[in-house]
Amino acid sequence: MMTEQKKIPASLQRIIDRVKEVYAHDTEVQKLFENGFINTYETTLKQDGAGTFVITGDIPAMWLRDSSAQVRPYLTVAAEDREIASMLKQVIERQWKYILHDPYANAFNRTANNKGHQQDRTEMSPWIWERKYEVDSLCYPLQLTYLYWKATGDNTILHPTLKKVAEVIYQVWKVEQNHEENSPYLFERDNCRVSDTLLRNGKGGYSVKTGMTWSGFRPSDDACLYGYLIPANMFAAVVLEYAREMLTAMEETELANKVTALSREIKAGIETYGKIDHPVFGEIYVYETDGDGNVNLMDDANVPSLLSMPYLGYAAPTDQTYLNTREFILSRHNPYYYEGEKASGIGSPHTPDHYIWHIALAIQGMTAVERAEKDRILDMFKNSHGSTYYMHEGFDADRPENYTRSWFAWANSMFSEFILSEIGVYVPGSPLERQKGTEVDNRVL
Template sequence: MTEIDVVGVRPDLLARVSDEVRDAFGDDGPRVAEVFERIMRDNLASVTERLDDGTAFILTGDIPAMWLRDSAAQVRPYLVLAGEDPALADLLVGVLRRQLEFLVLDPYANAFKRGPEPSAHADDRTVLRPEIWERKYEVDSLCFPLDLAHRLWQVTGRADVLDSRFAAAAEAVVDLWTLEQDHSRSAYRFERFDCPPTDTLTRDGLGEPVGWTGMTWSGFRPSDDACRYNYNVPGNMFAHAVLGQLAELADAGLLDPGLGERAGALREQIGGGIEQFGRVAHPEAGEVYAYEVDGLGNALLMDDANMPSLLSAPLSGYLAVDDPRYLATRRLLLSEHNPYYYSGSAAAGIGSPHTPEGYVWPIALAVQGLTDPDPEGKRRLVRLLCDTTAGTGMMHEGFHCDDPARFTREWFSWANAMFCELVLDVAGRRLPG
């Protein structure tokens, strides 16, 4: 691998968009635009390496590995501008092609290495290849690269992103999701030793028992924590949307019709499973979506800050922001009924079992804003995010709801990207759909 100059947003385009941000936020405009412009200028450049094969490797931030999920989320605000900046679009295509190479290599892996350096997880009991950093299977890890390809096609009109490698990745995803509808047929196992229970699967790496639902099984959540019940509903919502994208591409003559038909049929089964097994009655909120279920009668009512979440269902493409089912679920998630919703003197929002109690995540605050139909609600959350950086001007993984100076991860590229996506949304620049 050879590191060369990284392409970012064209300076004149970034300056023009920053002016739009300044205008959109009124009195807060100068402060918001300053944080936005600095992050947009530096965030991608600080984590991206262009490789000799023309692809691009994106670090998740302070960990020397590339997550399929994180790397797609990290480029979302840049994707908004890619239609006006061909060089930026080329870079994002390079990111996609690196993701697709990794996905085809092993669709069960969630994170990959940039070179021959050893993995911190080489002692995990699973099938590890030299290129893999971690092999925690998460449904959403397969969603994000396919979704990025579809969005690149929408934003730029470039059909070259839908090449033979994309077709191979799409085939691998449909095959794996179909297999994992019945996890008893799967050869996937994962065990980690001398670790918290959330870092490994039970029953010799098989995971807890599940029944048939039509949904597809996941070992781990988008947080990389083990699922309690292995049908992760927001992950299946995202899979449902991505399978619809594959069917759309097949209808447009850009993907094999047979694969499009298989994707459409699997989509119907997953959607039926979500609606039959993923909805539960809550005594106060009414009928809402559970975070996880097992098809055996157990359901977990909560939400996690990491995307895809139940709160991010409109961003995943499963529900509209005004859908009554979404609104009922949203009210529950943004209340004390969600065990990971924290409210303090500095902020209120969703955190994660992945971080200490009381820590709100900027990613979740950004998602809350992106799914808020009220423009003032969006602006309020942008101001809150600017107010809770503890003077760093950067987004953290999580911060204490009473004291933003207590935070995890000094800088977190994904959170920075989500802040910028929310700012762009307020300024009237949004991703298609």
């Protein structure tokens, strides 16, 4: 793994020391946490005249989704550390600039250098690394902005540019409520896996109007089978409420009312078209639907996922439909749930068969309500890092030394957030913080 030697801020070191104290009996967890927690800080933050650029790790581009998730654990110290807070604000402001440049793009270059997938048949620009339209790419920056505001109390983040960003996101999601008739977005890629391009001459998954908003791709960057990705719409419904709260504080009442109405429309669409009565599990949420009777029953490791509903703030961890859905997706009825000698959990069609994702294990651990399940998740982390003491994208459930992406900062940040939740440290204002105490027994030792 490429690294840049940086002095670890005292605020982050105090978090590391606290974990070491709690896990004094487990040096493996200590090492895993320290490596994972500082991975984003040490290796992926690139400073330049425009602020802070965040690479994913082994790919030199900045994904709106990944960059948000990578820096999220540092919100836990943002109130006390001005330099960390400044870095987070720079990341947010850079995300805003990219969204205003093109809200349909998911990944961007550090400069207008024409890097990335410039041959794709869509409206590319030199700033864009990839232009796969994913609803979650617009959700994550709104979420990060809101959580930064809650963590720091810094009202300067309530800037006129934030209103512009919220307006652009609102307009895109309104247009994509009727993708077939109103959307300008097309995407095709040549000589690739079918999951890397959109069918129907770039129009993508078919959909009828439901109130939900259409997505071309999943958070895995794989094409959606059907136009309405339910977990992404759940995330959108939540962050629109975040936008309402921020816009209300800015006295932008008209736009606040509009985003509130859109959130309600999306949620009504989810609750009407995004559930089925399963013969084994009862009422469950589906992963995707076209709104015309076709559904995709599965879950993917990437967040937003159905498993992550409580983490996102869409449903309580004790909600019955969520629990039914959780039971389904953590069973062999989910085609991407794998069981092996070293671990069991959710993988993705994005990676090889029988490969489990560390991101999904972290989400499973943070949304579990029973101590025994959380303990099993921690054991699986310890058994699946392949002696690298870093987390990966996917790993073979039987032979964890076989894995994808040795330098994948999102996975390291997710693991560190799981450990932080285990010792009672939460991102201020996050659903996990509000839900703390719902576990049957949240003691580490």
